[in-house]
Amino acid sequence: MVSRNRSQVKDHLGSKVLNHPELRNTKATEYMSHEEKYRYNLSRATAMLKLIDEEGMDVNEISKVMSHTVSGFTTPDGNPLAVHQVMFVPTLMNQADDDQVSRWLGDVFNGTIVGTYAQTELSHGTFVRGLRTTATYDPASRTFDLHTPDVSAAKWWPGGLGTTANHAVVMAQLYTDGQPRGIHPFMVAIRDRETHRPLPGITVGEIGPKLGQNTLNNGYLLFDHVKVPRENMLMRNARVNEDGSYTKPSHQKASYGTMVFTRVAIALDTVDALQIAATIAARYSIVRRQGEPRDDGQEPQIIDYQTQQLKVLPHIAACYVLRASTARLWEHHTHVTSEVRGGDTALLPELHATACCLKALVTQDCSEAIEALRLSCGGHGYMTASRLPALYAYATAGATYEGENTVLLLQTARYLVKQAGGSHAPPAAGSAVTYLSRPADDTPFAVGSPAAYVAAVGRVARGRVTEVAAALQADRQTMPEADAWNQSLVQLVAAALAHGRYFVVREFAEVVSQQSSSRAIQQMLQLLFSVYLAHAVSRAEGDFITYGGLTPSDIRLNRRHLLRLLAELRPHMIPLTDAFDLPDRLINSTLGAWDGDVYRRMFEQASHSPLNTDEVPASFHQAMLRSKL
Numbered sequence: 001m002v003s004r005n006r007s008q009v010k011d012h013l014g015s016k017v018l019n020h021p022e023l024r025n026t027k028a029t030e031y032m033s034h035e036e037k038y039r040y041n042l043s044r045a046t047a048m049l050k051l052i053d054e055e056g057m058d059v060n061e062i063s064k065v066m067s068h069t070v071s072g073f074t075t076p077d078g079n080p081l082a083v084h085q086v087m088f089v090p091t092l093m094n095q096a097d098d099d100q101v102s103r104w105l106g107d108v109f110n111g112t113i114v115g116t117y118a119q120t121e122l123s124h125g126t127f128v129r130g131l132r133t134t135a136t137y138d139p140a141s142r143t144f145d146l147h148t149p150d151v152s153a154a155k156w157w158p159g160g161l162g163t164t165a166n167h168a169v170v171m172a173q174l175y176t177d178g179q180p181r182g183i184h185p186f187m188v189a190i191r192d193r194e195t196h197r198p199l200p201g202i203t204v205g206e207i208g209p210k211l212g213q214n215t216l217n218n219g220y221l222l223f224d225h226v227k228v229p230r231e232n233m234l235m236r237n238a239r240v241n242e243d244g245s246y247t248k249p250s251h252q253k254a255s256y257g258t259m260v261f262t263r264v265a266i267a268l269d270t271v272d273a274l275q276i277a278a279t280i281a282a283r284y285s286i287v288r289r290q291g292e293p294r295d296d297g298q299e300p301q302i303i304d305y306q307t308q309q310l311k312v313l314p315h316i317a318a319c320y321v322l323r324a325s326t327a328r329l330w331e332h333h334t335h336v337t338s339e340v341r342g343g344d345t346a347l348l349p350e351l352h353a354t355a356c357c358l359k360a361l362v363t364q365d366c367s368e369a370i371e372a373l374r375l376s377c378g379g380h381g382y383m384t385a386s387r388l389p390a391l392y393a394y395a396t397a398g399a400t401y402e403g404e405n406t407v408l409l410l411q412t413a414r415y416l417v418k419q420a421g422g423s424h425a426p427p428a429a430g431s432a433v434t435y436l437s438r439p440a441d442d443t444p445f446a447v448g449s450p451a452a453y454v455a456a457v458g459r460v461a462r463g464r465v466t467e468v469a470a471a472l473q474a475d476r477q478t479m480p481e482a483d484a485w486n487q488s489l490v491q492l493v494a495a496a497l498a499h500g501r502y503f504v505v506r507e508f509a510e511v512v513s514q515q516s517s518s519r520a521i522q523q524m525l526q527l528l529f530s531v532y533l534a535h536a537v538s539r540a541e542g543d544f545i546t547y548g549g550l551t552p553s554d555i556r557l558n559r560r561h562l563l564r565l566l567a568e569l570r571p572h573m574i575p576l577t578d579a580f581d582l583p584d585r586l587i588n589s590t591l592g593a594w595d596g597d598v599y600r601r602m603f604e605q606a607s608h609s610p611l612n613t614d615e616v617p618a619s620f621h622q623a624m625l626r627s628k629l
């Protein structure tokens with residue numbers, strides 16, 4: 001199939017997903033039971049998977065149809081096949097050797113094998129080296145013995161594990177030749193393919209309700225000395241031979257590759273959730289009028305309050321900036337992965353560092369922004385039918401899964417301080433860290449000059465990284481490494497975030513400079529970029545004074561500049577959100593429909609409450625009167 005651009009995919013989705021016979025008719029799920037919700041979301045997830053298969057989509061296209069924009073329509077309560085699609089299949093493709101791929105992939109694609117990625121345990125998620133599930137090789141039987149030593153080592157969280165998957169890629173501590181070899185992936189059958197009953201030695205189930213995404217079908221899993229054939233260890237990287245001898249991988253963290261991919265996918269995808277929230281808040285802010293009538297006799301549209309502009313407009317700018325920079329990260333990931341498959345791992349450390357900080361920065365920014373947008377809709381934003389609570393629940397999950405954000409930022413910081421101290425291999429040409437080994441960009445700060453802002457963001461990143469690297473270096477002379485590291489944790493996290501911000505704005509600056517289709521588009525991108533930059537400075541004024549070379553007077557000027565820019569952007573707010581090209585059925589919000597008919601929709605959704613079916617619900621007599629209140 002020919003690769004389509006994003007907007008063509010949307011057109012394609014318009015016909016394929018919104019009109020799909022099994023997907024086009026949606027039901028409100030708010031009043032369904034846990035089990036009914038699961039059944040509804042699973043049947044739609046299955047229809048979606050079949051569609052992907054029939055269409056023969058490539059990974060880029062799959063990423064677009066799996067995106068939150070579409071999956072919010074197909075699986076509004078969480079996709080029980082998401083981890084199958086986003087982690088299990090990519091792990092097989094990238095970590096199984098060619099024989100294994102040909103052995104399993106047919107059954108994966110015909111739906112006989114449905115999988116999950118089982119890494120996290122009850123007592124260990126972050127510290128992967130500390131996982132306690134063991135896989136002990138026995139050369140006599142040529143099998144691994146998979147075992148859960150106690151309940152704290154139970155796998156806990158894997159999506160789809162609860163009741164959906166019949167296989168799992170299990171990350172376990174490998175022992176062979178009596179030696180611990182670290183964490184390795186194993187393909188394990190957990191349920192019978194026909195009956196779906198748990199296989200002998202397996203205990204499996206669902207973990208229960210969460211803040212959101214309740215049909216992701218997260219599960220638990222324990223092994224009681226389960227025998228797994230030798231051929232089921234994924235062997236593209238490391239190998240265990242029949243006699244138990246062990247061949248190391250080409251890179252010590254090769255088996256962590258799926259996590260890098262998923263972090264990139266999450267960064268890209270969370271911006272979709274922000275786009276939906278921004279569209280809802282923008283449309284509602286136009287429709288909603290409240291306050292003392294003006295000269296025209298009408299109450300003001302709430303968007304004309306300066307405070308409301310500050311709550312809504314910077315997040316629309318962020319949609320554009322973050323979308324472009326995460327799309328470039330996706331392209332970079334594709335390039336580095338193909339190099340790694342060819343045996344060249346030189347670019348992997350930096351890709352890992354960048355994926356960690358962008359996943360963290362984007363999920364943090366987007367969840368904060370979605371919450372601000374929800375608040376901008378007042379009381380109605382608190383209603384489930386606004387869709388804003390679910391969007392928040394989705395974005396904030398991204399701050400925890402696939403690496404808790406603080407922990408990921410510390411991975412980036414580790415890379416940055418090594419670069420700053422010259423103890424890492426020098427960066428390749430085009431690397432995102434070359435600025436650390438060059439003199440600071442001394443472009444003077446000038447309000448209204450995006451280039452001057454970008455330079456200041458760069459000085460903040462450079463200042464933050466070099467300062468914490470020096471503090472760490474000094475502490476290392478007087479205390480053990482772990483204590484020195486802990487003394488600097490807060491500053492390390494701030495340094496990694498500042499580096500991430502610099503990456504984002506540099507990437508967007510390049511996108512703007514390369515854009516040549518029309519002068520008007522160029523000007524609009526410049527305006528969006530200016531809003532993003534001025535807002536970034538206003539959120540971290542202390543940093544821009546301390547490291548960025550701004551004076552208190554620059555800070556005051558920037559505050560006024562930001563408000564002027566917001567007023568300039570305000571008339572373009574609706575076209576800018578319409579440009580996200582989100583049909584009403586994908587937005588699925590009482591507040592965010594294109595026609596602005598908010599109040600009628602709110603009444604319509606209230607009519608679905610089961611408590612409105614009878615004038616006096618039976619519960620009144622059963623609970624209140626019987627208790628003789």
Ligand SMILES: CC/C=C\C/C=C\C/C=C\C/C=C\C/C=C\C/C=C\CCC(=O)SCCNC(=O)CCNC(=O)[C@H](O)C(C)(C)COP(=O)(O)OP(=O)(O)OC[C@H]1O[C@@H](n2cnc3c(N)ncnc32)[C@H](O)[C@@H]1OP(=O)(O)O
Pocket residue numbers: 059062063064066067068082083085086090117119120125126127128129159216253256257259260262265266269348349352400401402403404407411414415
């Ligand atoms: C096909 C579909 C396509 C697209 C889909 C598109 C849209 C959909 C998008 C989103 C999904 C939608 C819905 C969501 C649904 C489900 C949820 C999805 C996913 C959740 C799944 C999970 O959460 S899985 C579990 C994830 N767990 C973690 O992330 C754990 C975090 N911890 C770690 O990664 C590690 O423990 C660690 C990195 C923190 C530390 O590791 P370790 O202790 O082993 O290492 P050290 O710190 O000692 O470092 C040693 C050196 O190794 C380097 N390093 C570490 N990691 C890596 C890596 N991954 N790659 C390369 N190098 C690495 C580290 O930098 C050190 O290097 P030095 O040179 O300094 O020694």
Ligand SMILES: Cc1cc2nc3c(=O)[nH]c(=O)nc-3n(C[C@H](O)[C@H](O)[C@H](O)COP(=O)(O)OP(=O)(O)OC[C@H]3O[C@@H](n4cnc5c(N)ncnc54)[C@H](O)[C@@H]3O)c2cc1C
Pocket residue numbers: 083117118119120123124125126127156157158159213216218397400401402403404406407410
């Ligand atoms: C919705 C959802 C879906 C998930 N899906 C899957 C899945 O499909 N498969 C799977 O295997 N897992 C999955 N997970 C698990 C997820 O990957 C982990 O929860 C995540 O990696 C965080 O690990 P943790 O829970 O151990 O948090 P912890 O590490 O216990 O975090 C608790 C606190 O400790 C802090 N902390 C921990 N270590 C450090 C450190 N070294 N330095 C400083 N601070 C530290 C953290 O910053 C955090 O504030 C999912 C989780 C969720 C919420």
